[in-house]
Amino acid sequence: MSVPGDFPLQYSPSINADLVGRARDLRPLIAANAARVELDRQLPEATVGALTEAGLLKLTVPRRYGGHETNFATYLAVSAEIARACGSTAWVTALINICNWAVCAAPDKAREDVFGADPDARVCGVLAPGGTATPTGDGYRVSGSWGFTSGSPHATWAVVGVQVANGGRAVEFGNVLMPMAELTIKDTWHVAGMRGTGSNTVVAQDVFVPAHRFIRLSFGGDQPDNHPDEPLYRSSMVPSLALVLAGPQLGLARAALDHTLATIGKRGISYTFYDHAVEAPFTQFQIAQATELIDTAALHVFRSAAHIDQAAIEGRAMEITERLRVRMDTGYAITRCRQAIDLLLDANGASSFAESNPLQRIWRDSSVAARHAIASPSVSAEAYGRAVLGVEEQMTLVI
Structure with a gap:
């Protein structure tokens, strides 16, 4: 069983397929280490080494230091692909890359201290x-x-x-x-x-x-353009910080769908006459709705990535309403991903929560990650609503 399109490459022509391919190639190793990641409460050195060797921890490092200096669409696609194997690994990858980006947006002397001394910092x-x-x-x-x-x-x-x-x-x-x-x-x-x-x-x-x-820091405004020849580092700060949190969520939701499509045809539905769950109309509805929710989330995420990337290329400061729409898109996408995972849990039944079932880890990872403050759907919706209505007084400085 499969769904249309090549996730996540279908969502943006500006995604670097090579980097996503590297993440895809690492999925078997990352998935094999996922249980150890939970027990140790950190990534094993084998995973960190593989991510480093593949260059996936230097997505946002300047080319002059051997990095990829890639756009946010690619960044999100890579973290989504990794999350199909392990949410924690995708989260660490996403957060290290955004912190690398923050340092590389600083003046030369600061980033030289870090990446000039060690390109794999x-x-x-x-x-x-x-x-x-x-x-x-x-x-x-x-x-x-x-x-x-x-x-x-x-x-x-x-x-x-x-x-x-x-x-x-x-x-x-x-x-x-x-x-x-x-x-x-x-x-x-x-x-x-x-x-x-x-x-x-x-x-x-x-x-x-x-x-x-x-x-x-300049909340509500853009950072100084310290590197005019490197557009990535004039990307709007708060929208970028928020949006990258959606990448792992997309991958977690897709991982839940991957697992469901691979297993649901092998069982029936207890206390019914359905020997095969895929024959039940309500199962068909659940799978269709979950797939559409993931698609909806991805469309919002990659739309926002395109806006951040294009504004940076143009050297244009994003307006407040644009910034807050990115935060709105982030919160909205994360909510849709969680809804998709819940539907897939329903379709799989109580066995989803067996410790041996990856669905329960996906559910826990998504639920915890969704509570990150900068991605809060409620805060994002209120701030965006104020901007759309022209209310001058905001309820947050983080814009």
Whole structure:
């Protein structure tokens, strides 16, 4: 059994088929390691090594450092493809790549420290200002802790949010870039889903950060265009940060569909006369609806990717309504993916929740990932509604 089209290449002509093909080739290895990922609560070195060798952890690294400098459509397609084998692996891949992108959008001196020294550097990070940066001479002394730092066990650098303190008062917000060797990791990630993402708490205690590794933030506006010849790094920040979270969700939903199509024809439906579940009209409806929901989600995700990519190519700042539509598309797509997974669980019945059944892990991973604050469907809908209605006062600075 199959569904129309080549997922996810069918959704955008700008997707790099070679990079998606590399992700597809790794799926057997990633799937074989998925159970170990849950037990260890981080990716095994075999998976990290394979992702590194395939170049899938440097999607957003400049070509000058040996990266792919790829567009967001390809980025999303790669993470979706990986999620068909393991949600945690896709999440780590997506989050490391977006943190790499954030560093590469910074001025040359900062990114040279990271990727000039090590083209295979991996950056983890948290946008929220969980720390304080105190100015001192030619830099800052930074202390703080940042929870939910996905991929931290595999990272070589961290980019994390801080408030700059002057006389005990916050005067500015930004990100600081620090080597993981100068930080500690608290093992705090004990959760129901996305167990293998290593989203632990990163701690800094009076770490010196040179001034050039402080990156100013501009919520609701675009970052400075530090690299005019590299359009990727002038992509709108908040829309990009939000949208990449939808890639793993698309892949998880498709994984649920893949599993269902591969197995549902082999069983009947208990307490009915259906010897084959595929003969039941309600099963047919569930599969059709789930497939359409996944398709709907993907169309919204790749539409937004196209808008981000095109605006960056044109050197055009996305308007507030455009930005918030990306967040709306993100929340909407994630909701559709979750609905599709629920329908597929219904079609498969109570056996879906056996520990040996990958559907229960897919369900848990999708449910946990969907609660990421920047992808909240409710917040996104309210903010977008205000913009469409022309309400000047917003309820978030993260636009």
